[in-house]
Amino acid sequence: MDPADAAEPLPQASVSRADQIRRLDALAAPVRGRLRVAGGCTVVAGWLLIAQAALIALLVQRGLVEGAAPASLAPALLALVAVGLARAALLLGARRTADAAGTTLRASLRRTLAVRVLGRGAPWLRRQRSGALSELTGTHVDALDGYFGGYLLARLEVMLVPLAMLVAALLVEPVVGVLLLVTMPLAPVFMMLVGWGAQAASQRQLRALSRMGGHFADRLRGLGLIRLYGRGDAELAGIEGAAEGLRERSLKVLRIAFLSSTVLEFFASVSVAVIALYLGMSYLGMIDLRGGAPLTLGTGLFLLLLAPEFYAPMRRLAAHYHDRASALAALEEIEHALADDVEPASSAAPQADEPIRSTSLAPAASTTAPAVTLQGISVRHAGAGRDALSALDLEIAPGEFVALAGGSGSGKSTLLEAIAGWLPLREGRIVIAPHDARIGYAPQRPYLFHGSIADNLRIARPDADDASLQAAAEAAQVMRFATRLPGGLDTVIGERGFGLSGGEARRIALARLFLRDPALALLDEPTAFLDPDTERAVLEALVAFARGRTLIVATHSDAALEAAGRVVKLHAAGGLQ
Structure with missing residues (x-):
């Protein structure tokens, strides 16, 4: 705390004292x-x-x-x-x-x-x-x-x-x-x-x-x-x-x-x-x-x-x-x-690893693996001078494995967050069919809580048994480093994954997504910071996991691009090449 805090002005009340009392009594x-x-x-x-x-x-x-x-x-x-x-x-x-x-x-x-x-x-x-x-x-x-x-x-x-x-x-x-x-x-x-x-x-x-x-x-x-x-x-x-x-x-x-x-x-x-x-x-x-x-x-x-x-x-x-x-x-x-200038995405609390869905999502016909349709979407981050995504149209078929490619700043992560409902759309709309499809998202910088690795995995499914937990951890190659830790999956890590490398944190997020078993999976750079052997094993797990699901992966990896069924390239202006 800075000493200047002592002189920091208080926020001016926009209502009278009587209104404050009424709001307080209403609680x-x-x-x-x-x-x-x-x-x-x-x-x-x-x-x-x-x-x-x-x-x-x-x-x-x-x-x-x-x-x-x-x-x-x-x-x-x-x-x-x-x-x-x-x-x-x-x-x-x-x-x-x-x-x-x-x-x-x-x-x-x-x-x-x-x-x-x-x-x-x-x-x-x-x-x-x-x-x-x-x-x-x-x-x-x-x-x-x-x-x-x-x-x-x-x-x-x-x-x-x-x-x-x-x-x-x-x-x-x-x-x-x-x-x-x-x-x-x-x-x-x-x-x-x-x-x-x-x-x-x-x-x-x-x-x-x-x-x-x-x-x-x-x-x-x-x-x-x-x-x-x-x-x-x-x-x-x-x-x-x-x-x-x-x-x-x-x-x-x-x-x-x-x-x-x-x-x-x-x-x-x-x-x-x-x-x-x-x-x-x-x-x-x-x-x-x-x-x-x-x-x-x-x-x-x-x-x-x-x-x-x-x-x-x-x-x-x-x-x-x-x-x-x-x-x-x-x-x-x-x-x-x-109080904030950014409107909340929803009035309901999100479930673990399931982002709050944007109000622009519209229902469509029900299928096992969802289809994703982007109709002229434009997204601009708060305070930015231009759109991160501009008038983008894209259709992803049910069960398709799509890789998003492009240079840094081309909007790959922004596109995933928009589909997940984490970002409001300036224009256009996103249709996920069926509208109630379970979504899983493994971001580029996943949030890991203070607690054991197993506790962080169970955020996705609190009732998961040890066998399911072990299977998800092995598929995401978490066990490659967890077996070297004193307590294995019961090893305690710090808040925000303190004590783990970036690649290890991403693998835990990937295992959390596997454990959640979503119909639509969104992954941002899941193989970054991995050695070739581990990357190959993770991609094999992703290909197996993609069966019967719709998978969208943002990546710079050539191996990940080859594993995908279709590659969608974004250019620096936030549109499709």
């Missing part, structure tokens, strides 16, 4: 019923405080002042115990219901977010940092939990519980009720003022956390290169600086949260002290605003017990107010991260 739709139950339990427990305070005051008045017999106090004492148990049960039920709703909501949000991220398509994903994307479903989703499980319940409690206590105080002693009414608006006004700074600080903290995650993940992926070039100390200092910046931003958020709670505690304490002073002076006869019978001890005790509880919901709301600011900041960061 709770799947668990709204449970949140209402939790809120209802919290409110009823707050109302029971009035009964609890009244029963305590009644017991003190009758037992200490009036000298009633202990037996006559038993009903009130039992009622007090019952109210206490009821409040405990309601609060426990509210907490457990809110926690369960929060767990369900987080899981739902993570699934939705994963679908949206994957739905952006491969070109968008390639431009992102995996560490920053992981923060979206991790820290940012967790930041929303405090809002739904804490702030919403506290907000409902503030709306209904103090109002009931205010009515009770006005009925018992109007002067105390007026004091409570006058001090009541101080809390929301102050929290509104603090909230402006709280959201900005929370947003900066979340953005710093995302940058920190991306920065650290990138350095972990390139650890071997860092060691090779002797940059370990410099990168360690950079990570240390990024962590220090994150610490400072986190403390700023906590400082605002503690400030809001402290000021509200001050107002509440002063208000309770004023009420206590009024009651004390009334008992001493120094002040008489009632104009009637003096206050009883039970009445004063009831009011003193009620006064702190009147402000308690507001204190809880203040404690959770920074959760609201964090949730708004997290929502804005999620929406900002997913």
Whole structure:
């Protein structure tokens, strides 16, 4: 993280605060019923405080002042115990219901977010940092939990519980009720003022956390290169600086949260002290605003017990107010991260090794091996000044083995990605018949995850047995190098295939494609970086695999061109020769 990040401007919100709150509340739709139950339990427990305070005051008045017999106090004492148990049960039920709703909501949000991220398509994903994307479903989703499980319940409690206590105080002693009414608006006004700074600080903290995650993940992926070039100390200092910046931003958020709670505690304490002073002076006869019978001890005790509880919901709301600011900041960061000029290729998540299909695909008659028809397609990469493919027409018959030839930059890889649905078409359309044909794609730079080679193969078919796994690995010549590894196919490799050569990574991708058993197979340079013997074995496997399937291979290899049934040559302008 660069020190200049501290001064990086925040993205400007394009909607009002009210719209942000509405969008945030809309996320709770799947668990709204449970949140209402939790809120209802919290409110009823707050109302029971009035009964609890009244029963305590009644017991003190009758037992200490009036000298009633202990037996006559038993009903009130039992009622007090019952109210206490009821409040405990309601609060426990509210907490457990809110926690369960929060767990369900987080899981739902993570699934939705994963679908949206994957739905952006491969070109968008390639431009992102995996560490920053992981923060979206991790820290940012967790930041929303405090809002739904804490702030919403506290907000409902503030709306209904103090109002009931205010009515009770006005009925018992109007002067105390007026004091409570006058001090009541101080809390929301102050929290509104603090909230402006709280959201900005929370947003900066979340953005710093995302940058920190991306920065650290990138350095972990390139650890071997860092060691090779002797940059370990410099990168360690950079990570240390990024962590220090994150610490400072986190403390700023906590400082605002503690400030809001402290000021509200001050107002509440002063208000309770004023009420206590009024009651004390009334008992001493120094002040008489009632104009009637003096206050009883039970009445004063009831009011003193009620006064702190009147402000308690507001204190809880203040404690959770920074959760609201964090949730708004997290929502804005999620929406900002997913905002992009490139439209997503699909709204559904892709399956392993099956690219998201372009909306330009049209259904045709069903056959065993699919036919591929390209009708005047033009493709232009984002930010490019010219088309990578221009007005290209091509027909590939069912079961045909086609090799794409041409110099570097002629559009071979682009054509494969367009057929796979990874790239949007500027013009024309691609027809794959049948439209639901299973597609497999082995790109030139395949993505391999941290885990064993077997785990990376099973991405294509998680239920594959060991025999199928072994057969696919042998056909793709993976076993030529896997047998030399300590654990064979169970050997753990790093993220993006760290620890393997480019040719070995391509062979794993090819084995993954074999294991998937697609009807239409797209391969980009499957024999690059292979020695002649291995290349010959891979091509023999491809020829055998092509039977009953449609195979399209982009290659520079003369041996691969000879093995294909037809060679299609592309020129530098992105068209057919």
